[in-house]
Amino acid sequence: MSLRVDFVTDCAHAGTALTKMTLLVTGDSESDSRTVPRDSATPLPSFRAVYDEYLDFVWSCTRRLGVPIDAVADVVQEVFVVVHTRLDTLRQPASLRSWVYGVVRRTVSTYHRRQRAKTGRESAEPFGDHDASDLQPSPLELAVMSDEIQLLWRLLGALDARKREVFIMAELEEMTMPDIAEAIGIPLNTAYSRLRAARQEFHDAFTRHSEEGRL
Amino acid sequence: MRELSPDALIRAGRTAFRPEAADRERMLQSLTRTLGESALLDGSPHGGLAKSAPTPRFSVGAKLLGGVGALAVGAALVVAPHLWTKTTPASGPAPVTSSILPAAQPEPLPGAPSVGEQTSVKPATPSVPDAPRPSTRSSIARSSSDSLPEEVSLVSRAEQQLYAGHAEDALKTLGEHERRFPNGALAEQRMAARVQSLCTLGRTVDARADLTRLARAYPRSPQLDRARRFCGIDTP
Numbered sequence: 001m002s003l004r005v006d007f008v009t010d011c012a013h014a015g016t017a018l019t020k021m022t023l024l025v026t027g028d029s030e031s032d033s034r035t036v037p038r039d040s041a042t043p044l045p046s047f048r049a050v051y052d053e054y055l056d057f058v059w060s061c062t063r064r065l066g067v068p069i070d071a072v073a074d075v076v077q078e079v080f081v082v083v084h085t086r087l088d089t090l091r092q093p094a095s096l097r098s099w100v101y102g103v104v105r106r107t108v109s110t111y112h113r114r115q116r117a118k119t120g121r122e123s124a125e126p127f128g129d130h131d132a133s134d135l136q137p138s139p140l141e142l143a144v145m146s147d148e149i150q151l152l153w154r155l156l157g158a159l160d161a162r163k164r165e166v167f168i169m170a171e172l173e174e175m176t177m178p179d180i181a182e183a184i185g186i187p188l189n190t191a192y193s194r195l196r197a198a199r200q201e202f203h204d205a206f207t208r209h210s211e212e213g214r215l
Numbered sequence: 216m217r218e219l220s221p222d223a224l225i226r227a228g229r230t231a232f233r234p235e236a237a238d239r240e241r242m243l244q245s246l247t248r249t250l251g252e253s254a255l256l257d258g259s260p261h262g263g264l265a266k267s268a269p270t271p272r273f274s275v276g277a278k279l280l281g282g283v284g285a286l287a288v289g290a291a292l293v294v295a296p297h298l299w300t301k302t303t304p305a306s307g308p309a310p311v312t313s314s315i316l317p318a319a320q321p322e323p324l325p326g327a328p329s330v331g332e333q334t335s336v337k338p339a340t341p342s343v344p345d346a347p348r349p350s351t352r353s354s355i356a357r358s359s360s361d362s363l364p365e366e367v368s369l370v371s372r373a374e375q376q377l378y379a380g381h382a383e384d385a386l387k388t389l390g391e392h393e394r395r396f397p398n399g400a401l402a403e404q405r406m407a408a409r410v411q412s413l414c415t416l417g418r419t420v421d422a423r424a425d426l427t428r429l430a431r432a433y434p435r436s437p438q439l440d441r442a443r444r445f446c447g448i449d450t451p
Contacts (some may be wrong), residue, residue, distance in 0.1 A: 048255050055242065056233050063232035070371045073238070077245055084250055119379040148219065148227040151443075155224070172228045206221045 010076070045096065047084050053085075054100050057173065061101060064168045065108045079107045097175065098183035106185065158205040163198035170195050255351060366401045373408055382415040403429070407438035414446035422446055 045053075058079050059072065067075050082103050090099055156164055165184065169175045175183070181191040234242070247255050253350065369392040376385040389409045392398075406429040413422035426448060430439055443447075 010363075011265075045332050046256075046267065050437070051243075051255070059234040059238070060232040068375075073242065075244060077249065080242075081247055081249060084246075084254055119381075146227065148224055150229075151219065151233050152228045153225040171225050206224070206394055 011140045044088065044090065047087055050077060050087065050096065050100070051080060054097070055080075057097070058104055061168075061173060062108055064172060065104070065165070066129065067108055067111055071111065075107055075111050079103050082107065095179070095182055098179045101169070101175070101179075101183040102185075155202055155205045155209065159198055159201050163194050163201060164193055166194040167198035167202060171199075270281050366399045369395070370401045370404055370408065373405075373412070377408065377412055377415065382412045385412045386416075402437055403433050403436055407436075407442045408434070410442040411445045412450075419448075421446060421448070 055076075058076050062072050062075050062079070063069070079100075083100060086103075090096065092099075156168070159167060169180045169183070170177065177191050177195070178188060180195075181188040184191070186194075190205060243255065322392055373385040373388040373392070375380070376388060386409065389405050389412065392405050394402070396402070406425060409428060410425045411421050413419075413425060426439070426442055426446070429436065429442065433439070
């Protein structure tokens with residue numbers, strides 16, 4: 001059995017030229033001829049170092065991107081297997097956070113597509129279009145969520161998926177906008193625009209919730 | 216209720232959804248089994264990925280952990296409510312079991328959960344309002360640990376069915392849990408999930424009846440208000 005993860009990352013830094021990297025992972029470690037060779041002058045972090053540094057990040061991103069609690073461990077493991085396999089192809093170690101997020105994003109997207117296929121829902125759109133039901137907490141999760149997190153979860157569901165993703169990355173994961181733009185593969189200006197809109201929608205949803213007297 | 220604001224919600228969200236210490240440890244163990252010990256050595260740049268190493272899909276928990284698997288995540292969630300409780304994990308008491316990935320060998324649950332007020336694991340007889348402590352700690356612990364993975368499997372399946380829009384299927388699954396584990400560790404969660412399933416189907420009368428039973432069995436349960444909110448039923 002082979003593990004195959006395809007994703008394209010557009011690296012955009014302040015509107016400079018884009019560099020596309022296609023990373024193909026196969027179980028037999030076959031290299032993709034299009035993989036950009038790593039800058040040999042830049043030290044490569046060890047996998048263990050990456051794991052220690054990014055486990056929290058991967059775990060929380062996976063959860064916030066709608067993977068339910070009973071699947072998060074498997075998805076996180078899948079992410080780190082990919083990270084391990086492809087770490088030596090990392091072109092810019094300084095962009096490790098964005099790169100790791102890209103792996104998370106792709107792995108979670110695959111997970112959601114499979115879940116939709118299992119439940120007979122319409123085939124999933126490319127990542128970013130999954131609907132708010134992906135964020136629905138389970139009864140078990142609701143049992144242990146604080147009121148604040150439950151409300152946060154509900155308000156995030158009011159945002160469309162693309163704005164929600166940027167909002168989560170910026171406000172909850174506290175990533176920089178250049179990192180966010182790189183990780184998602186959008187121009188920096190687009191990232192800023194989505195964040196502005198997301199903040200407005202979030203605040204509007206909060207206001208509506210308050211006015212409905214549920215607070 | 217303390218005053219909420221968008222900023223307060225965001226601050227709360229930043230510390231939510233983090234893995235616990237036991238989650239980290241078990242993930243490390245699981246990755247070690249998958250990737251080999253050399254991959255996880257500190258300073259090892261890469262570590263060889265054995266060509267024959269299995270490539271886990273989303274059942275890696277079950278494959279690697281003898282079938283108890285990721286389905287037991289719910290058990291960790293039930294017994295580790297600190298994950299998303301009002302107190303941060305660092306400030307709250309140590310959980311009974313904080314692992315998402317189950318132990319290779321089941322750990323007996325102490326009779327008295329050690330987490331805070333949102334503890335959900337109650338090996339209680341529903342007819343006793345205050346979820347009594349088990350009289351035989353070791354036997355209850357053994358029983359709970361033996362059946363908990365199966366309980367989690369059933370309740371998790373029910374919740375997935377509920378949120379996939381298959382409330383009828385969820386009720387059937389919850390019925391199976393009730394038949395097999397009438398007084399199980401997840402009885403409270405089962406009852407709450409049943410209320411929500413009934414509401415989803417528009418069976419309000421049945422839902423109210425079950426809500427009353429839930430309130431009688433677990434009067435201080437945090438599930439009560441949530442089930443009421445889910446169903447839009449006012450507090451009696």
